[in-house]
Amino acid sequence: MTKVFIIGAHRTGTKTLAGFFDECFESTKGIHQYDTLRFVNVFSNMHISKKLPQSFFHLFLRKFWLNKIDRETIQYYVESNGFNYIAANYAKTYYPNVKIIHAIRDPRGFITSYYNWVGGKTSSSFAKKIIPYWNISGSELGHFSKEEWANMDTFQRFAYYWNFKNEMIEELYADDTDNYFILKFENLINQKKRPILLQNMLSYIGLHYNDNLLTYFDKKQNQSKQKILGKWQTWTPEQCKQVHDICHVLMKKYNYGNEPEWLEKLEHVR
16 A cells, blocks of 8 residues: 655645545545544644653554554555644654655745634634644744743744744655655646646656546635735735744745745835
């Protein structure tokens, strides 16, 4: 069985991709989330914060996550979500030739989408605010002092989550060039760039491409219900600078943030 883990920050099309693989291919099962993965998320964040020993973390993954996957008999198993970004690395030691797909999105689009998603969904808002280690703490990882982290608002913390997760994923998986594939969300929803992206992704996994697959992504799915935060064009120069300060290295690497309007906003606060 070929095992594929699509990982990244939240709001990068992972639910849509799970549905795509589940609905469009025979002998393929695409899964977005199930209850165990919420514990995988929390325990992963506890582990990298040094609040959970590696031995216990790996024991949990074997008994409650990998054992579930072991019961699958399908030819291609695709798990696609923002929770497995640490756990998939352990799966690579447990299974041979695990395929990693790193789903990335412009941090400005991620922040807007995630902000509106959390604000418009009671369960997401509750999890973010109440459940310990639902998200990672920049102060516990030593990236900010406790005072700096406490003074950061949700907007800035979301920028940090985007940057941290994508940095971590690259660090853990990118060196294995045979089993690492970058998928840009913007290319997935762009009708002109979508064909070559799908061809390359399916070739990487070992699935066959045909043009009939393209239309699956034309319909918007899993949209945010609230419009609390607008697109970056509506942001203040100060907000733009906050995102730039946290994310600019990866933004440059992924070719985000080159628009004249964006650069002009940054100039206003330099």
